[in-house]
Amino acid sequence: MDFVIRQATADEYGTLGEITAHAYLRDGLLDFGEGDAYLGELRNVAKRAAAAEVLVAAADGRVLGGVTFVPSGGPMADIARPGEAEIRMLAVAPEARGRGVGEALVRACVDRARSVEGCARVVLSTQRTMRTAHRLYERMGFARTPGRDWNPLPELDDITLLTYGLTL
Template sequence: MDVRIRPAHTTEFGTLGEITAQAYLQDGLLDFGESDEYLHELRNVAKRASAAEVLVATQDGHVVGGVTYVPQGGPMADIARPGEAEIRMLAVAPEARGRGVGEALVRACVERARATDGCTRIVLSTQRTMRSAHRIYDRLGFTRTPGRDWNPLPHLDDITLLTYELTL
């Protein structure tokens, strides 16, 4: 099936928010399940679309995934430094996995970063258990940057996000 990547329409925010939330919940990526504070952020596509570029993947006219692309200097950046863009909240609906959707979304972010003057690198954070995403990053030439690994919840010792970068 043909995967198309484009900016999200406001009418799709609810669908993408639920795909993102369910992907994280079903993969066991939220420590507190439905009561996890981050779940609200995952569902709030309108908020991130006001501060970054939200892309959707569609197949047969249906939204099957999405990603947040944070341009260099964007307010939603977690780890990006000057001259770096960042990928956040990559999610693919369970029924669309294994069809190249995640890779197409990451490639779209890389293309945007490459087309931006002064952008020399694209970075991202990921959880240890997101192994299928790690395979995508490896395939596309991203490298691990252990020196940038970080903990978004310092009061919980066991949550260290792994970081990757791609020099453009």
């Protein structure tokens, strides 16, 4: 591994926000392009860092990707229940893909969840089109939890997020 996983620093928030926004846009994960309201949330790393733990993969002073780890009961949780931690907003820069960055970020979240007292499970949401991510999660032992699939925008019928969970 030629990169390290660590907590993001404030001077990296802008870079990580752009990596995250562009990853979602480039991969077609936002339906409305630059005008999508969620794009602002993806770029607002400072807001996430104030409510959860934001991790980055970095090498030679460059941010390669990042993820938000929400411990049990954190305010950034979308689907986590008591005793569960949640992984959110995983993104890897295009030039860093295929190097194990995404897996290392997810593994760091799982390791952190194991250190949270009373945390028995890690959960996450993903879009149907994120097949590469699905394979990663399944390879790491996550299992689909279809009973927890949900729609973050009820006014749009065609956006259902798939959910996965990993029992610790």
